[in-house]
Amino acid sequence: xxxxxxxxxxxxxxxxxxxxxxxxxxxxxxxxxxxxxxxxxxxxxxxxxxxxxxxxxxxxxxxxxxxxxxxxxxxxxxxxxxxxxxxxxxxxxxxxxxxxxxxxxxxxxxxxxxxxxxxxxxxxxxxxxxxxxxxxxxxxxxxxxxxxxxxxxxxxxxxxxxxxxxxxxxxxxxxxxxxxxxxxxxxxxxxxxxxxxxxxxxxxxxxxxxxxxxxxxxxxxxxxxxxxxxxxxxxxxxxxxxxxxxxxxxxxxxxxxxxxxxxxxxxxxxxxxxxxxxxxxxxxxxxxxxxxxxxxxxxxxxxxxxxxxxxxxxxxxxxxxxxxxxxxxxxxxxxxxxxxxxxxxxxxxxxxxxxxxxxxxxxxxxxxxxxxxxxxxxxxxxxxxxxxxxxxxxxxxxxxxxxxxxxxxxxxxxxxxxxx
Numbered sequence: 001x002x003x004x005x006x007x008x009x010x011x012x013x014x015x016x017x018x019x020x021x022x023x024x025x026x027x028x029x030x031x032x033x034x035x036x037x038x039x040x041x042x043x044x045x046x047x048x049x050x051x052x053x054x055x056x057x058x059x060x061x062x063x064x065x066x067x068x069x070x071x072x073x074x075x076x077x078x079x080x081x082x083x084x085x086x087x088x089x090x091x092x093x094x095x096x097x098x099x100x101x102x103x104x105x106x107x108x109x110x111x112x113x114x115x116x117x118x119x120x121x122x123x124x125x126x127x128x129x130x131x132x133x134x135x136x137x138x139x140x141x142x143x144x145x146x147x148x149x150x151x152x153x154x155x156x157x158x159x160x161x162x163x164x165x166x167x168x169x170x171x172x173x174x175x176x177x178x179x180x181x182x183x184x185x186x187x188x189x190x191x192x193x194x195x196x197x198x199x200x201x202x203x204x205x206x207x208x209x210x211x212x213x214x215x216x217x218x219x220x221x222x223x224x225x226x227x228x229x230x231x232x233x234x235x236x237x238x239x240x241x242x243x244x245x246x247x248x249x250x251x252x253x254x255x256x257x258x259x260x261x262x263x264x265x266x267x268x269x270x271x272x273x274x275x276x277x278x279x280x281x282x283x284x285x286x287x288x289x290x291x292x293x294x295x296x297x298x299x300x301x302x303x304x305x306x307x308x309x310x311x312x313x314x315x316x317x318x319x320x321x322x323x324x325x326x327x328x329x330x331x332x333x334x335x336x337x338x339x340x341x342x343x344x345x346x347x348x349x350x351x352x353x354x355x356x357x358x359x360x361x362x363x364x365x366x367x368x369x370x371x372x373x374x375x376x377x378x379x380x381x382x383x384x385x386x387x388x389x390x391x392x393x394x395x396x397x398x399x400x401x402x403x404x405x406x407x408x409x410x411x412x413x414x415x416x417x418x419x420x
Contacts, residue, residue, distance in 0.1 A: 042189045046196030050204075055239060056085040057201060082201050096273055103270030107296040233371075234364045237332055241360040244328035249279040251327070252286060252319050259311055265304050267296055275312070279319075281355050282328075282343050286316055332363040 060081040065073045200207065215224045253276020260268035271293035278289035290312045298305035334342075339359055346358025 042192035043196055045189065045193035046200065049193055049197040050200040051238075052242070053082075053085045053089070053197060053201060054204070055242060056088060057081050060084055078202055082198060085201075086198075096277060099269050099273045103267050104296070107267070107299050110299045230364075230368065233367050234360075237364045237367065238360045241328065241332050241363065244332070245280055245282070248319070248324055248327045249276045249285075251323055252276055252279045252315070255315060255319075256312065259315060260308070263307060263311060265297065265308050265311075266300050267293065270296070271308070281352060282339060282359050284343065284347075284355065286312070286319070290316075332360065334359065334363040334366055338362055338366060 061077055064077050064081055215227070219227070253272045256275045257268050257272030260271060265271075271289070274289035274293050275286050276289075278285040281288070290309065294305045294309050294312075297308050339362075342358035342362035343355050346354030346356075346361075348354070350357075
C-alpha cells in the first residue's frame with residue numbers, strides 16, 4: 001500500500017471514530033461545541049468586522065498618495081487609513097442615532113401625553129353605560145356591600161404580601177445582576193473583537209502571505225487552485241453584495257425622505273433613516289422599518305399613517321423591480337427567485353443574520369455551480385475565460401509606428417537647416 005493511500009484511509013478512519021463518538025455522546029459534544037463557540041465569538045466577530053472595514057480601507061488606500069512610494073507614505077498609509085475607516089463608521093452610526101433617537105423620544109412623549117385623556121374618556125364611557133343598565137349597577141353595588149373589612153384575616157394576608165415582596169425583591173436583584181453581567185460580557189466581546197479586527201487589518205498582508213505559504217506546504221497545487229477560486233468568487237460576491245446593498249439602502253432611504261416631505265408627512269427624517277437602515281436586510285427589511293415608522297406616525301395622525309403605508313408599498317414595488325435588480329441583482333448575478341428562496345431559507349434557519357448572509361452565500365454557490373457546468377460542457381483544449389479576454393490585445397502594436405514617423409520627418413528638416 002502506498003503512503004498516499006495509507007494517509008487517506010487513516011484520515012477516513014479517524015473521522016469515522018470522531019463521528020461515532022460524537023453520536024454516542026451527543027449531549028457532551030453539543031456542550032463542548034457551545035463552550036467553544038462562546039469562547040471563539042470575539043474572534044469570529046473580529047474577523048467579520050475586519051472584512052467589513054477592509055472594504056473601506058482598500059478604497060482609502062487607493063486614494064492616499066497613490067503615486068508616492070516614499071518611506072513616510074508607506075509607513076503612514078495603513079495605520080492612518082485604518083483609523084479613518086473606523087472614524088467614518090462611527091460618524092455614520094452617530095448620525096443615524098442623532099436622527100432616530102430624538103424623533104422616537106418625541107413620539108413616546110406624544111403617546112404618554114395621550115394616555116391620560118384616553119383613560120378619562122374610557123372611564124366616562126363605562127360610567128354612562130352602567131347608568132343605562134341598572135341591573136349591572138345593582139350587582140356591582142351588592143358586591144361592594146358584601147365586602148366587610150372585619151372578616152378579613154389580616155395576619156395571613158400580611159404574610160402572603162410579605163412573601164410576595166421578598167420573592168419579588170430577590171427576583172429583581174437576580175435579574176439586575178444577570179442584566180449587568182450580560183452587558184459587561186457584551187461590551188467585553190465587542191472591545192476584544194475591535195482589537196482583533198484592528199490587528200487583522202494592520203497585519204493583513206503578512207497574514208495573507210503566511211496563509212499562501214501554508215497552502216503550498218500542506219496542500220497540492222490542484223487543491224490550492226480550487227480553494228483559491230472558491231475564495232476569490234466568494235470574496236467578489238460578498239463585496240459586491242455589501243456595496244450594492246448599502247447603495248440600495250441609501251437610495252431607498254433618500255427616496256422615502258423626499259416623498260414624505262412632498263406629501264407633508266411627519267417624522268420624515270426618522271422614517272427615511274429607519275427604512276434605509278432596515279433595508280440592509282434584503283427584500284423584507286424595508287417593511288420592518290415601515291411598520292415602526294407607521295406606528296409612530298399613527299400616534300400623531302392615523303390618516304397620515306395610512307397615506308405613508310400606501311406610499312411605501314408603491315416605493316417598495318419600484319425598489320424591488322427597478323432599483324434592486326440594477327444595483328444589487330446584477331452585481332451578484334443571482335436571479336430574483338433564488339434571492340427570495342435564500343432570504344426565506346436563511347431567515348427560517350438563522351433569523352435576521354440568515355436573511356443577510358443567505359443571498360451572498362446562494363450567489364456564490366450559484367456562480368460556482370454554473371462555472372463548473374460550463375467547464376464540463378466546454379470542449380477540451382478550449383478554455384472559456386481565455387477566449388473571452390483575447391480580442392482586446394491587437395490594438396497595441398499599431399501605436400508604435402505612429403510615434404516613430406514624426407521623428408523621421410523632423411530629422412531631415414534639421415539637416416537642411418545646417419546645409420543652408
